[in-house]
Amino acid sequence: xxxxxxxDPFSVLKEFPEKLSQVIETPLQSSCVKFSLYGDYLxxxxxxxxxxxxxxxTGNPITMLGNRGGSHVRSIxxxxxxxxxxxxxxxxxxxxxxxxxxxxxxxxxKQMKFNSPLWNCRWNNLNPxxxxxxxxxxxxxxxxxxxxxIPSFKKLCCIEENANSGDYGHTLVFCIHxxxxxxxxxxxxxxxxxxxxxxxxxxFLIQQEKFANSNAKHMIISQAGDKIxxxxxxxxxxxYSLEVSSDLSVIRLSLEHKYQDVINKLQWNSIxxxxxxxxxxxASTHGSSAHELYLWETNTGTLVRVLEGPEEExxxxxxxxxxxxxxxxxxxxxxxYVWSIVIPPKWSALAPDFxxxxxxxxxxxxxxxxxxxxxxxxxxxxxxxxxxLIDLKTKEDFDVRGNDxxxxxxxxxxxxxxxxxxxxxxxx
Amino acid sequence: xxxxxxxxxxxxxxxxxxxxxxxxxxxxxxPDGGELMVGCDGCDDWFHFSCLxxxxxxxxxxxxFFCPYCQAGITGPGSLSSGNLPKTIWKxxxxxxxxxxxxxxxSKYCSEQHxxxxxxxxxxxxxxxxxxxxxxxxxxxxxGDLSKIQLLGKQGIPPATREQNSDLYDSLIGRDKKLKELxxxxxxxxxxxxxxxxxxxxxxxxxxxxxxxxxSRLFDSxxxxxxxxxxxxxxxxxxxxxxxxxSQLTIPCSVEDFSAQFQEDVEELHDICCRMxxxxxxxxxxxMQDALQFQIESFETSSQRLALLVKIREDQLNSQFHEQMQRxxxxxxxxxxxxxxxxAQLT
Numbered sequence: 001x002x003x004x005x006x007x008d009p010f011s012v013l014k015e016f017p018e019k020l021s022q023v024i025e026t027p028l029q030s031s032c033v034k035f036s037l038y039g040d041y042l043x044x045x046x047x048x049x050x051x052x053x054x055x056x057x058t059g060n061p062i063t064m065l066g067n068r069g070g071s072h073v074r075s076i077x078x079x080x081x082x083x084x085x086x087x088x089x090x091x092x093x094x095x096x097x098x099x100x101x102x103x104x105x106x107x108x109x110k111q112m113k114f115n116s117p118l119w120n121c122r123w124n125n126l127n128p129x130x131x132x133x134x135x136x137x138x139x140x141x142x143x144x145x146x147x148x149x150i151p152s153f154k155k156l157c158c159i160e161e162n163a164n165s166g167d168y169g170h171t172l173v174f175c176i177h178x179x180x181x182x183x184x185x186x187x188x189x190x191x192x193x194x195x196x197x198x199x200x201x202x203x204f205l206i207q208q209e210k211f212a213n214s215n216a217k218h219m220i221i222s223q224a225g226d227k228i229x230x231x232x233x234x235x236x237x238x239x240y241s242l243e244v245s246s247d248l249s250v251i252r253l254s255l256e257h258k259y260q261d262v263i264n265k266l267q268w269n270s271i272x273x274x275x276x277x278x279x280x281x282x283a284s285t286h287g288s289s290a291h292e293l294y295l296w297e298t299n300t301g302t303l304v305r306v307l308e309g310p311e312e313e314x315x316x317x318x319x320x321x322x323x324x325x326x327x328x329x330x331x332x333x334x335x336x337y338v339w340s341i342v343i344p345p346k347w348s349a350l351a352p353d354f355x356x357x358x359x360x361x362x363x364x365x366x367x368x369x370x371x372x373x374x375x376x377x378x379x380x381x382x383x384x385x386x387x388x389l390i391d392l393k394t395k396e397d398f399d400v401r402g403n404d405x406x407x408x409x410x411x412x413x414x415x416x417x418x419x420x421x422x423x424x425x426x427x428x
Numbered sequence: 429x430x431x432x433x434x435x436x437x438x439x440x441x442x443x444x445x446x447x448x449x450x451x452x453x454x455x456x457x458x459p460d461g462g463e464l465m466v467g468c469d470g471c472d473d474w475f476h477f478s479c480l481x482x483x484x485x486x487x488x489x490x491x492x493f494f495c496p497y498c499q500a501g502i503t504g505p506g507s508l509s510s511g512n513l514p515k516t517i518w519k520x521x522x523x524x525x526x527x528x529x530x531x532x533x534x535s536k537y538c539s540e541q542h543x544x545x546x547x548x549x550x551x552x553x554x555x556x557x558x559x560x561x562x563x564x565x566x567x568x569x570x571x572g573d574l575s576k577i578q579l580l581g582k583q584g585i586p587p588a589t590r591e592q593n594s595d596l597y598d599s600l601i602g603r604d605k606k607l608k609e610l611x612x613x614x615x616x617x618x619x620x621x622x623x624x625x626x627x628x629x630x631x632x633x634x635x636x637x638x639x640x641x642x643x644s645r646l647f648d649s650x651x652x653x654x655x656x657x658x659x660x661x662x663x664x665x666x667x668x669x670x671x672x673x674x675s676q677l678t679i680p681c682s683v684e685d686f687s688a689q690f691q692e693d694v695e696e697l698h699d700i701c702c703r704m705x706x707x708x709x710x711x712x713x714x715x716m717q718d719a720l721q722f723q724i725e726s727f728e729t730s731s732q733r734l735a736l737l738v739k740i741r742e743d744q745l746n747s748q749f750h751e752q753m754q755r756x757x758x759x760x761x762x763x764x765x766x767x768x769x770x771x772a773q774l775t
Contacts, residue, residue, distance in 0.1 A: 069726030073718040094715045115675060116708045137708050421733060 004400045011343040012400055016280050016295060017326050020309030022338040024059050026052065030329040032316040033336055034079040038409055039323035043088060044336055045076025051090055053102070053412065054336075056323065062412060065090070068106030072096060080122045080131075085410030089131050091121035097133055099146050102412045112144055112151040119172060126181040126198070132156065134171050134186075141171045141186050156184065156196055158205045168192045168208070173216045179225040183248055187216030187230055197248050207251045211238055218271050222278030223321075227256075227298065229281060231271045236260050237283060239298060257301035259283065259294075266290060269314065270328075273298075275321040276402065280304070284314040284328055293317065293328060293339075310337045322403050430500045430513055435481065439502045454479050455496065468495040470504025470514055485528040491517040588749040596752055601745045610741060614734045617727050625727065629720050631677045636713055639672040641683045646670070646690055671706030674699050 004012045028046040035042050041062075042054045049072030051065040065071060065088070074094035081088055087109070088100040097118060098108040116136035121144075124130040129147040141156040156171075169190030177183035182198045183206075191212040197204045211230055218231040221242070229239045237259040243252040259268075259281070267286035274280035282295045293307040293314060312330040314337070319326045325340040347356060399405055432438070436455055445452050450459040453474040464484050465474045469492045477484050480496070494514040498504030506513040519530035522538035524546045529538035537543040551565060590597045601607070647668050670690075680686070680698035694702055701709055 067726075068730055069723055071722065073722055074715055094719060095712075115673070417737075421736065 006346070007343045008346050009400075011341060014324070014341050016274060016282070016305065017324050017339040017341050018305065018307070019339060019342045020307070020337055021325075021340040021342055022059055023310075024054055024336040024338065026329075026334045026336060028052075029334040030315075030336060031075050032077065032079055033318050033327045033329050034081060035318050035320035035323075035325070035327065036081045036085050036410075037083065037322070037407060038085070039320035039325055040409075041412065042318075042327060042336065042338075043079045043081070044329065045079050045090060045092075046334070047075040049073045049076060049092055049094060051076060051079065051088070051100075053105070056325070056338075063102070063105045063415070065100045065105050066098075066108060070098070070108045070111070072098065074117070077118055078120045078122070082123050083125055084408045087123075089121050089123060091118040091133055093117040097121050097131065097144060099131075102410065105412075110146045110151055112146070112153065114142075114153075120174065122174075122176070124176060124181070132174055132176070132184065134174060137170050139168075139170055141174050141184070156186070156198075156203060158196070158203050160205065168194070169215065173219040173230075175219050175221045175228070177221060177225050177244065178223055180244060180248060183244065185219060185221065185228065187211075187219045187232075189215035191215065191232065193219070193228075193230065193253070195251050206248060209253055211240075212236070217268070220271055220273050222273045223275050224277045227273065227278045228253075229271055229273065231268045231283070233267065235265055235267050237268055237271055237281070239281065239301075257296075257298070259296060259301070261285065264289060270317045272317045272319045272326075274319065282307070282317060282319065282326060284317055286313070288313050288331075293326065307339050309339070310335075321401065322399065324401065432496050432500050432502075436496045439497045466490055466493050468493055468498055468504070470494045470498030470506070486518070488528065489519045489521055489530055491519045585746055585750055588746050593749075593753055593756075596749060596756075600749055600752065604741070604745055607738065607741045607745065610734055610738050614731060614738070617731050617734070621727055622724070625720055625723050628677075629717075629724075632713065632716055632720065635674070635677045635679060638679045638683065639670075642672070642686050642690075643669040645683055645687045668704060671701040671703050671709050671712075673701040673706070673709035673712045 032045040044052045053063045055062045072092035098111040101109040119134040121133040131144045133142045144153040169188040171186045173187040184196045186194045194208040195206040214232045214234040221228045239257045269284040271283045295305040312332040314328040329336045464477045523536045524542045
């Protein structure tokens, strides 16, 4: 990858990708996409239960999870990489949640069967090996513990809730507050948002609010934790500002914008916030008539860009902030479209005194440009210039876009045995 | 276009010396001095053997010669068409090391005499205390016709057996960790995993049949009664069946008992989901069947894979075994290593 520091800062620091730069052709029908933390890999979940890991540098598949047995057999509903990048959790309509170790992707590392299809599943970074999942017609989200050999789960609910007769519908979506990892927001089929707090004493329901009369399809939260957006089946995306007191006792939610397709009245398939304080919101539309991603500025609520390119309906969206890529999968072909920032080559980065000019310029040399300089003096100057110590070893803590570089980065090992096997098969 | 070799100067079309007006040849652009030369079939120029770094020994072996410029496509046929560039072709050299004459027709030797000399040399090298060249020749001739001799060495290395060298066999093949692991893995799949999956498959099948029986007993009678009334209603009712999902796929009771206990509004009976159109457990049997089927398939492919890996490992160990056998044999008869190898190749 190019050194971003040497590139044109105005291109590098663009806040959203604009150009369709890559189309990853998948042989299967993809249902969801998820980048690894640094955007090196893309996990693509398919409708037949396959999960393919693509290498983003080459755009080629490098491994298929469960190719030695134990893969899902129904549509993948969600995928999530662990913060270490080594483990992946997947949930599927075949009633399983499976944990994969990318060091040995042939078999699932751990798995748990439920008695209904599952929707979303995500790691809960508060506790290692804990996942949060939502399942078909379940009143509450599930906390799954994969720490032990036999995984266990419990419901994300508090005691009072069981006694409470109010019908809030089934929990469909959830998100974890990025700043307060023990604060979990859930969205229900009857249009309620609930705020749960988890600590050593148990699980507490802090607050619940009704946002609409229809079910929540997606709920996302910004990296800074100050904005949430809910996509619901009433064809509206509602964006709220979120204020949380540090002891998690008071939560204030206020509606900022509603995003609707006023002309076609389309539903939204998927939504995603941009990084940091979420200045942009991107969404894909339902229905075969629209083939674009819509991008709004969240402060004003105005549509700033339409990401075009594919000729089919787009489903899931994932936005990686390290490589500034948006990936979205197509409904018909299953191909994954990747938009990224294309930085025009800047030759002056190679030689600092080299300047690019638009057209020929008559050059006027400077007064002292070709003066004879005392050689000794010149040598001294050169020596001095060379004496500046350049630190090549210390790693930067943040990249130019402000992303944390101190997090672990996992490289999926190359399976030489498999490559040899393929060669051998071909020969036979 | 190919590149010229490093030692070759760039092409020059000079034909005559500027000062003397003598004809000049070769890459060195010198007049003919009676030195050994070869004519290029591409550009009709002549070249010194020494300038082209070709040993003069090869003078009789040239079949068709092309100079570096023709081979690079600068001159000759390669420069005119974009097709293949010509290459110098050599005749096959006599098998006798010191002879540089071309082979005569249907032979590996230039003459009968050299053939005898070569074979004699081989036999002398193979000769040992145990066998002299005469007996060896006889042995080869007794092997029968040519085709049998040609077959030797084509079948690969003979398998290592314990009788050949029991210590080496045990330490190398008997105690090989990788081979053992692979065999164990094969064992687990064949003896443990496959039967388990088949068992589960059987249980699922039995349970599905039982459920089908229950469903037909519960609803068929109703259907028949209705079918006389109207065709449309029958179609609607035909799909009526209970979900039947049970976390343990064991049959709780007989079909008759279950149908007797069954009531329309009950959601669960004997842990069995009794909802009519159950969206929660929709297609549970299909999903389960697919999962099992998939597991069977992946076990099949992985046993194929393991079989291949075992084969590769065995081949590896086998050649190691023979190599080490050879080495110990060589140490006993040092320093005639080269000859032992020859023997191994011949026998």
